[in-house]
Amino acid sequence: MNRRGFLRAAVAAGLALGVRGPAEEKPRDAEPLIRTALRERRLLEFTYHDHVRRVEPHALGQLRDGARVLLAWQIAGGSRSEPPPGWRNFLLADIRALTVSKEEFAPRSDYRPEKTKLRVILAEVEH
Numbered sequence: 001m002n003r004r005g006f007l008r009a010a011v012a013a014g015l016a017l018g019v020r021g022p023a024e025e026k027p028r029d030a031e032p033l034i035r036t037a038l039r040e041r042r043l044l045e046f047t048y049h050d051h052v053r054r055v056e057p058h059a060l061g062q063l064r065d066g067a068r069v070l071l072a073w074q075i076a077g078g079s080r081s082e083p084p085p086g087w088r089n090f091l092l093a094d095i096r097a098l099t100v101s102k103e104e105f106a107p108r109s110d111y112r113p114e115k116t117k118l119r120v121i122l123a124e125v126e127h
Helices: 003-020 030-040
Strands: 042-048 051-062 068-077 086-091 095-104 120-124
Touching: 030 042, 030 051, 030 068, 030 095, 030 120, 042 068, 051 086
Parallel strands: none
Antiparallel strands: 042 051, 042 095, 051 068, 051 120, 068 086
16 A cells, blocks of 8 residues: 555544444433333333442432432442432433333332422333
C-alpha cells in the first residue's frame, strides 16, 4: 500500500470511529420493565453509578423537575452513600443493564411514597 492509500485508510477509519464512537452499552428504556416488576412484584437487578443493585421496586414517579425515578428498597449490592438495606431513589436515566428477576417480593409495610421526594406517582406496587 502506498502512502496515499494508507492515509485514505487511516482517515476512513478515523471518520468511522468519530461517527460511531466507542462501543458502549445503549441504555434500555427502563420504564416498561419497571412497570412489569411493579405489577408482578418482582425484584429488579441493575447497575447504578458503577454499583450492581438488587431492589424491591415500590413506585415509579417524577421529581419536581420532571425526572423519572424508581423508589425501591435496596436489598443487596453496592452504594456510594450507605450500605443496603434501605430505601433509595434511582434516576431512570442512570440505570443500566436492568433485568426483572423471577423472584417475587411482598410490599414493605413502611412504604410511604408521600414521605419521599416524588411529586407524581406514575405506577406503584399493589398491596
